[in-house]
Amino acid sequence: MPADFLYGVEVVLNGLMAGVMYALVALGFVLIFKASGIFNFAQGVMALFAALTLVGIMQGQVPFAHLINEIFGTEVHHFGWEVPALLAILLTLVVMIALAWSIQKFLFKHLVGQEPIILFMATIGLAYFLEGLGDLMWGSNIKTLDLGLPQGGSRWIEDATAGLGGDDFYGFFIDKLDLVATLVAIVLVLSLIAFSQYTKHGRAMRAVADDHQAALSVGISLNFIWVLVWSLAGLVALVAGVMWGAKSGVQFSLSLIALKALPVLMLGGFTSIPGAIVGGLIIGVGEKLFEYTIGAPFLGGATENWFAYMLALMFLVFRPQGLFGEKIIERV
Amino acid sequence: MNTPVTELQQDNADGYITADGRKIGSVMMDLRSITLRFGGVIAIQDISFDIRQGEIRAIIGPNGAGKSSMLNVISGFYQPQQGEVWFLGKKRPPLKPYQVARQGIARTFQNIALFEGMTVLDNVMTGRLNHMKTGWIAQSIWLGSANKEERINRQKVEEIIDFLEIQTIRKTPVGRLPYGLKKRVELARALAAEPDLLLLDEPMAGMNVEEKEDMSRFILDANDEYGTTIALIEHDMGVVMDLSDRVVVMDYGRKIGDGTPDEVRNNEEVIAAYLGVPND
Numbered sequence: 001m002p003a004d005f006l007y008g009v010e011v012v013l014n015g016l017m018a019g020v021m022y023a024l025v026a027l028g029f030v031l032i033f034k035a036s037g038i039f040n041f042a043q044g045v046m047a048l049f050a051a052l053t054l055v056g057i058m059q060g061q062v063p064f065a066h067l068i069n070e071i072f073g074t075e076v077h078h079f080g081w082e083v084p085a086l087l088a089i090l091l092t093l094v095v096m097i098a099l100a101w102s103i104q105k106f107l108f109k110h111l112v113g114q115e116p117i118i119l120f121m122a123t124i125g126l127a128y129f130l131e132g133l134g135d136l137m138w139g140s141n142i143k144t145l146d147l148g149l150p151q152g153g154s155r156w157i158e159d160a161t162a163g164l165g166g167d168d169f170y171g172f173f174i175d176k177l178d179l180v181a182t183l184v185a186i187v188l189v190l191s192l193i194a195f196s197q198y199t200k201h202g203r204a205m206r207a208v209a210d211d212h213q214a215a216l217s218v219g220i221s222l223n224f225i226w227v228l229v230w231s232l233a234g235l236v237a238l239v240a241g242v243m244w245g246a247k248s249g250v251q252f253s254l255s256l257i258a259l260k261a262l263p264v265l266m267l268g269g270f271t272s273i274p275g276a277i278v279g280g281l282i283i284g285v286g287e288k289l290f291e292y293t294i295g296a297p298f299l300g301g302a303t304e305n306w307f308a309y310m311l312a313l314m315f316l317v318f319r320p321q322g323l324f325g326e327k328i329i330e331r332v
Numbered sequence: 333m334n335t336p337v338t339e340l341q342q343d344n345a346d347g348y349i350t351a352d353g354r355k356i357g358s359v360m361m362d363l364r365s366i367t368l369r370f371g372g373v374i375a376i377q378d379i380s381f382d383i384r385q386g387e388i389r390a391i392i393g394p395n396g397a398g399k400s401s402m403l404n405v406i407s408g409f410y411q412p413q414q415g416e417v418w419f420l421g422k423k424r425p426p427l428k429p430y431q432v433a434r435q436g437i438a439r440t441f442q443n444i445a446l447f448e449g450m451t452v453l454d455n456v457m458t459g460r461l462n463h464m465k466t467g468w469i470a471q472s473i474w475l476g477s478a479n480k481e482e483r484i485n486r487q488k489v490e491e492i493i494d495f496l497e498i499q500t501i502r503k504t505p506v507g508r509l510p511y512g513l514k515k516r517v518e519l520a521r522a523l524a525a526e527p528d529l530l531l532l533d534e535p536m537a538g539m540n541v542e543e544k545e546d547m548s549r550f551i552l553d554a555n556d557e558y559g560t561t562i563a564l565i566e567h568d569m570g571v572v573m574d575l576s577d578r579v580v581v582m583d584y585g586r587k588i589g590d591g592t593p594d595e596v597r598n599n600e601e602v603i604a605a606y607l608g609v610p611n612d
Contacts, residue, residue, distance in 0.1 A: 199478070200464040207447050207458045214445035217407065218525065219433030219462045 003169040011292045017178035019284020025261040026276040028236040034209045035229040038119045042127035044258025051241030051250045056138040058088040063137045096234030145245040150176035181243040263312035269322030357385030366415035375401040377585040389563045393582035399565045408432035438527035440518045448507035459524030460485040512543040532564035
């Protein structure tokens with residue numbers, strides 16, 4: 001096989017794995033939007049907050065250390081212990097559920113029945129609040145997240161595939177972390193789908209997404225379901241935060257991954273979980289392939305920064321509901 | 333000789349026997365002086381009536397009489413400003429609709445409120461939510477108990493689906509069904525909850541004669557087979573007179589008649605409300 005073709009394949013593979021990361025973020029948006037009609041601008045910040053909390057707990061940081069020291073004149077920063085990764089993840093999950101509960105209790109419970117734009121504005125406020133809270137709790141320095149996940153190129157894959165091409169081909173370069181992320185994402189998505197299809201609360205969740213009045217009439221508490229949905233979005237944010245954090249460090253620009261989820265949602269549709277996955281993959285592969293075939297040779301490169309948005313714009317013009325979104329049909 | 337009479341016997345004692353020989357029991361739902369206002373508009377004005385165990389109770393009246401509002405008060409969607417709701421011998425505090433549903437009151441809606449994106453089977457399964465008790469953690473990790481519970485409830489749902497003769501559309505998304513079948517699925521979902529009291533808001537609106545006959549049969553059978561107490565709103569007088577044991581008549585938010593179909597039919601105020609009064 002010609003080396004050029006094999007490099008193309010490598011680009012596609014890497015694109016797919018980048019796409020999985022995008023899909024992870026988009027998934028959180030879809031969950032909340034489906035169940036409550038809220039476009040959650042804070043999803044990216046939730047991922048950041050989850051990652052910050054995870055690192056903080058693992059390193060045994062005292063939350064609000066600066067605030068405490070300022071008020072009481074003390075000098076505490078660390079508890080002096082380190083928490084094992086698995087336990088820390090569970091604790092972070094508890095924090096995310098508590099966060100979901102407070103968001104529902106203190107914010108959206110009071111905004112029931114408001115216009116979508118008002119709910120959207122509330123999530124923008126929430127995003128900035130959470131960013132500030134994360135800063136106040138854990139400090140604003142860049143942190144490294146070390147969960148002991150495998151990193152770097154996989155020698156095994158490189159060696160195994162090196163023989164495919166001629167002398168110019170050295171095998172596929174695939175990051176082990178990307179592989180892990182893909183695996184985790186697959187498990188996450190499958191369990192989310194199983195949860196929503198085959199369990200009582202999953203069914204209730206879909207019911208609320210479909211018709212509030214009908215859901216009430218069969219005895220579903222909307223409030224409970226919304227807390228559940230925000231908790232699930234918190235879980236997805238945690239996974240996304242961990243994967244992105246492990247890849248590029250836990251820093252405040254992490255919250256900007258939310259912007260990368262927007263084109264994914266426009267492609268996949270705001271209400272479809274499979275849509276979020278496929279949309280993520282298309283964007284991931286599309287931007288890598290475009291960069292490889294057109295961007296780098298002809299346009300001077302760095303097309304990855306804008307390709308996704310341009311694709312989304314084209315979709316908005318020709319298929320505004322996205323690939324899998326509910327078709328907008330209005331009866332006259 | 334004074335034998336002490338227990339409360340239950342006393343209650344049973346004030347039931348009655350219907351024309352077709354069914355035994356109607358004690359008072360299940362007692363509405364006392366209900367008044368409901370929307371701003372300055374009075375939707376329901378000081379209305380009292382009761383619904384007894386096992387009976388089919390109809391609420392009729394011209395458009396805008398406040399019938400649906402009444403049903404919404406019973407099912408908790410509206411909170412009356414005045415009056416008391418007594419259910420199963422207890423005064424009911426103000427409850428949210430989902431709490432009312434959990435007490436054993438199921439309902440259907442005038443404009444059909446189904447989960448359009450879900451299949452018929454899933455829609456009916458949502459009716460069973462209150463009968464599923466395993467916690468959400470057990471649910472999420474799919475424990476044996478959760479699994480067993482799902483099976484038992486599924487069985488019950490299949491029974492209801494058979495009962496309402498909708499087996500052939502079990503896996504069809506509700507959004508694709510014609511109107512008449514949607515009405516039937518909504519009834520199935522309400523029945524799946526095995527409610528003590530079933531509220532039907534115009535179950536036959538917009539149906540042709542044949543569909544109305546089917547629906548009437550289902551309502552009678554549900555009452556007969558499951559012993560479900562039913563309160564319904566309906567416009568078709570023929571249907572109402574055939575189906576119901578007792579009828580409440582409302583007009584402009586007031587109650588103008590209450591009794592057996594025959595009594596109501598001959599009530600002058602009711603005739604006036606429906607046919608108008610000559611102005612001489």
